[in-house]
Amino acid sequence: MKKIEKFTEGSIEGQGFVYRVQETPSWWRGPSDSTPNGKRYESPILSDVHHLVLLLKLKEVFAVYTSHPSDWRRIKRGIDDGRVSKIKLVPAELLNGAFTHNDWAMGAVWMKGLHNSVETKADSKQLTGLNVRSAIDPFGDQTYHFSSGRSKVPSGNDHETLGLSPGKHRIWLGQSADFADFCERASWAMGLLSGATELATPIEQLAQPLSSLDKLGIPDEVSWAPQGDRDSWPPETVEAVDLLDEMSIELVTTNSNIEKVEGGRRLDVVIKIIDQGASVADVTLEIQYSGTSSPVAMTVKRSISADDPSIWEVAVETIFLAEGWGKLRYGNGCVVSGDRAYLPHYSAKPFTAWTWVDSFSLDGIDVTKEKPTIGGGTDKRKVDLDRIGKTGDDSLFAWIHKHWGREREGILLCDDGSGEIADFLHLAKCDQDGESVLTLIHAKASKSADAGRGLSVSEYEVVVAQAVKNLAYASTETIVEKLRNLSKNARVWVNGNRQDGASYFADQLKDRGHKVRLRIVVLQPHTLKIRYEIDPKAATASLKARHAQLSTLLLEAEAACRSIGATFNVYASKN
Template sequence: MELESSLDPLGDQSYFFSSVRSTVKLSEKLASTVVGASPSAGRIWTGPSRTWDEFTTGLNLVLRRAADYMDDTSRSETPIPIVASPLTSLANVERAYDVAIIVPEQIHHGESDAAKDESRWLQQFGDTARFEVTAAAGGPNFEADVYWGDTKIGRLSYEFHQGPRGDVRAKITIVKEQGSKDVEGEVSKKQKAEILKICRDADNITVYFDTGHTFSRGHIYETRFRDARFEDWEWVPMWPDKTEYWQEKPLDGKRFAVENTGNESDKSLFGLIARHWPNLKSRGQQTGWLVCDDGAGESADFIHIDDKVKPSLLTLIHAKGSGSGKDGRDISVSDYEVVVGQAVKNLRHVDRGLLLAKLKANGSGVLKDAVWHNGKRLKNRDSFLAMLAKLGSNLETKVVVLQPRVRETVLENVREKMNKDDKTSAAVRRVRQLDALLLAARANCFSLGAKFAVIADADRKRGSTPPAGRKRR
C-alpha cells in the first residue's frame, strides 16, 4: 500500500512530514534493504549489513541516489501533498496575528510533590495565557505582550531568519520597555522570569500568520487546505446571564477557587457548566451526573454522564476562556489550539475502564466534592464512581470543546466570503486554519467511535440585542 493512499485528506492535513522509512532495491546485485531518512535532521539510516564492504557499498548507492534526486530540477518539493509542507523561504510570510503556547508538562518532572504543588501556578498560567501581537510590516517578525489573565508579564520580540539548511530560526528576546517597573504583586519576579523563559523557547510556541502559514518547531509550514468545512458547531449565547466567557474558571487571585464553582456569583465558563450542563442554551438546571477533573494530568475539565438515555451518554468537556472579552473580537486559531490539543490527548478516557481508574486515583484531592447530580453538589465522588462502574461498556461517547472565541455572526460572514470563492482574505485564511485544526480533531474522535462538537458564542438572538456595558478586555 502506498503511504499517500493511506492518509486522510481531512484528518491528516495539519500534520507535517518529518521522516520516512521504506524498503528499496538499490541495485540489481543487492537484495532489497531498509532505508530511512530524516531531512530536517540531515540524517539517513539503513538496515543491518553482514560485512563492512556490504555496508559501504549500500551507503554509497544511497548517497548517489540522493544526489541524483537533488540534481533533478523536475522533482516535487511536496512528495506527500496531503500533509503540510515546510517552506524553504520566508518570502510571502507576513502579518503574524496569533501565538499559542503549550507549557511543557515535563518541566518539573521528578520533583517532590511539595515542589509540584508550588509550581502548580505554571498550569494556571497555561490556562489563561494570551498574547497581544503587533506585527511588523512586510515580513514575519512581530512583538507580543505576554499576559497571565489580565496581568502583563512582559514584552517579547520574535525575529525569524533563514537557516543554512532551509530551516527557520526564531530569535526571541525580551523587550525592555521604558518606564516599566517590575513590581511584586500577584505574580512574583521569579514566576515572571520562568514564564518568559518558556515563551522564549520556540519549541513551546505556535505562530499563525494571516498569509495562511504556521511556525512550529523551527519550521514555517503551509497547510494544504481542503475544500471541507467543520460544521459541528453548537451555538450558545453568552449574554443572557452575563457569562464572563473570557474567564475559564472562578479564581481567587490566580488560584482556582474550586469551592466557588457553580455558585450564583460564579460567572465563569466552569460556573456555566456546573449550573446548567447539558442545558446551556435554555439555562436550565444541570441534569445527570457531572464531575470536575481539572488540573495536571486531567481526563477532561468536566465529565458528564446521562444515565437516563439508552445507551447512556458519556461526554468529556474541555473548556477554555476566550482570549478576548471584546464584543467585536475576531476569530482566533490559537485560542482553540491548546484546548483542542488537550481534548485529543485525553481522548483515551472515552474508555470507561480507563476513566474509572483515573477518577478513582485523584478522587481525594481538592476536587473531591466538585461533583453534581441533577443540580445538587455532592460531598465526594463515591456515588458517581459507583454509577460509572455499573454502566457497562455499551456507551455513546462524545467530546465537546467549549471555547466562545468564535462568534456565530462572524463565522457566518466569513462563510459567505468563502461561498464567493474568496481564498485570500485574512479572515478566510484564519477560518481555513481553524477548519483544518477542528477537522483533524474530529477525525481522531471518530477513530474511537466518539462524536465531536465545539460550543461557541451565539452572539445574537433574533429579535433581541445583547445588553450594553458588558466588561471588555
C-alpha cells in the same frame, strides 16, 4: 592535516584532505558528582579522531563528502553568506526531482510538524516500510512537511536506496565496498541531476512549500523542537539544546518593519529568551524574503561583535540556522520551518458539530473567566470551586452548573484538578431504552470578549488536545475507578442539588453497565457564529486559511472520538 592529491576515478575527479582533532571522550563528565548535567570540564584524556573531506567533480556538478557532521554546515554557511563564491547550492526542488518520483517507492520518511506542539500530536514523525507513500495519512499527516527520506531509485534492472535531505542539500548512500565503489556510486548519484526536473516535495500528500514568499510579512510566533537522537548531534548542537531546553522563547516584533532591499524584503525580529518568567537575553534575527520561492534567509545579528558572539546568539544560530529546527508562524497560516515557507494543507471541509450558545450574556457570564475566584476577585489564579453556581459567580463553570446541573436531569460532578477526566462529568437519567448519556465537559475561557474578535486556532489547541488525550480514560470501568479515588468533598449535584462525595456518581455509573453513550464536549466561547459561517467566495485568503485550520483541528478530534464510539461537540458563542 594530510592533503589528498587530485585524482581521477572513472568519470569523476576529486581531491581532499584528512585532518585530526582531539576530542573529549563522551563518557567524561568532570572530576566530581557536583558537575552539572551537560557541563564537561577539561578532560585529562583526549581522543584522537581523524576526519576526511573530499571534493568530487562530475562535469559541472560538485559534491562534498565530510565525515564530521559539522564540516558541511560550515561549507554551506560559507556559500550562503558569499564567503565561498562562484558556486551555488543545488536547489532543493531539483534534488527532489532527481532522487524521488511518485512511482518510486520510499522505504522511510522523516516528517516535521507545522502545527503547534500539543500532547496528542507528534512534533515529528518517522515511518518505515516497503513503501511509506501508501502509509501516509492524507488527513492526519497534512500538517507535516517532508524533512528527509530514503528513496528506492531505479538503477539498471534493480534499484539503489538513496537517502535525501533536501533542506540541508544532502544525500547519503549505503556503505561502499572500497574507494572505487564509492566513486562509482557517487558518480551515478551526481549523474541523476542531469536532465532532472524540479519537484516541490517528494510526497504530495504532505504540506507543500510556497511558490512565492509574497505572503510572508511580520511573523507572530516563534518555536523550536529538537529532531533525531541526541547521540547523533554534533557537540555544538548538544550544547545549544542544553542551554535552551529549560528556557522559553517569545517573539518580539514591536519595532519590526519590513523594508525593501535588492532582490526582496528584509526585517529584524527579536527572540526573547526567558528563564522562569525573567528575561535573560534578546537575540536579533534578521529575516530576508526573496522575490521568488527561494529559501527564507536568516541571520543572527551580533550584539557585541562578529568575533565575540554571546552564548545565546550561538545557541539560536545553531538551532535555527545550522539545524533548521526553528519555526516562524504567521497570522495568515503560513509557517517557516528551517528555511522553507509552507502553507499547511488543511481540509476544506467545515466542522459542523457546533452548538451556538446565545445565553452567555443573558446569564451574565464573563467568557474570559473559566472558574470562580475567591470573593469574586479579578485574580483568576485564586480559584474557589465552592462558589460554583452561587450568587456572583460569572464564570464558565457557573454556566455549566446552570445548564447541566439545574436545567438537565441527572448527576453533575466537578472533576477539576490534577489528573482530571474532564472539568465536569454529567450522567443523564436513563431514556426509554434504558440508556444514559455520559458527557465529559472540557472548558476553556476565551482570551477576549470583544464582539469583533476573529477566528483563532490557538484558543482551541490546548483544550482540544486535553479532550483527545483523556479519551484514554473514557471507559466506564476506568471512570468509576478514578471517581472512587476522589475526595469525599468532591462537588456533586443531583438534579441541581448538592450531593456529598463522588461515590454516588461512581455507583450510579457502575449500575448503568454498558448502557452508556459517551459524549465529549468542548466549551470554548471564543468563536462567534458569524465569524465561522463564512462565504468562502467572499472571504480573504487569510480568513479561509484560519477557517480551514480550525476545521481540521476539530475534525481530527471528532474522528478520534468517533473511533471509540463517542460523539464530539463544541459549544461557542452565537453572538
